[in-house]
Amino acid sequence: MFKKNDKILVIAAHPDDEVIGCGGTILKAINEGAIVSVLFLGEGVSTRFPNNEKSKECLKAIKFREDSATNCLKKLGIKDYDFNHYLCTKFDTYPIIDFVRLIEKKIKIFKPNIVFTHNDNEVNIDHIIANRATEIACRPLISNTVKSVYTFEAVCSGNFKFDKKFNPNLYIDIKKYFKKKIIALKCYRDEIKSYPFPRSIQGVEIQAKYRGLQSGLEYSEAFKIERTIIKS
Helix, strand or coil, X not given: CCCCCCEEEEEECCCCHHHHHHHHHHHXXXXXXXXXXXXECECCCHHHCCCCCCCHHHHHHHHHHHHHXXXXXXXXXXXXXXXXXXXXXXXXXXXXXXXXXXXXXXXXXXXXXXXXXXXXXXXXXXXXXXXXXXXXXXXXCCCCCCCEEEEECCCCCHHXXXXXXXXXXXXXXXXXXXXXXXHHHCCCCCCCCCCCCCCCHHHHHHHHHHHHHHHCCCCEEEEXXXXXXXXX
C-alpha cells in the first residue's frame, strides 16, 4: 500500500491517539519506506484538573504525557512530531480556524501526500473537531500536496456512541506489527486502564481481532477512505 517516497501525516487530538488508531499501520508504512510525522493538537490531560489547567500538578501531568509520547514515537520509528497544548475536551471553545491553520502550516512544511486522522463518529469532542479541521485543511486545492485522507478509530471514544457507528472500508493487515504496537502503547502507562475498559491492552487486541474478523485477517486496523486522488 505504501511507497518509499510516501510522506504520511498523522493528525491526532491527543498523545496516545496515534498509536491506538494506527500504530500498526505506522510501523508497516515505515517498514515499507514511508516517512511519518505526527501532529498532536492538544495535551490530553487538563480535563482531569478542572479550573486548574495552569497548576503545577497539571503541567507536570502534561509533561509526563509528552515524555510518554516521545518514548512511544521512538518505538514506532517516528522522528518528526509536534506537540500543541489546546485544552483537553475543550476544542469546541476555540475558533476552528486555529486548528485549520495549525494543520495547514504543518502540511506546507512537511508536504505529506497521505493524511490519517480521527473519524467524526466519536463521543470525544476533540476527536470530532480534529476531523473537521483536517477536512478543511486538506481540501483539494492545486497547491495542496495531500492526495489521500483516511480516518481511524479510537477504541474507547468510538465504542461509546449511541447510534451512528464508524463504518470502515479499508482494512490493513497488522499481524506482523501488532506486538510492536502494544509495546509502543505501553509507553502510555497512565492512559491504559483495566479490562473491560476499551482502552486496555485486551481491549485494543479485541478491536484488532474484531476488525480482522470483518476482513479475513488475524489482526487488522480499520479505516475509512475519505478521499483519494489519483493523478495521471
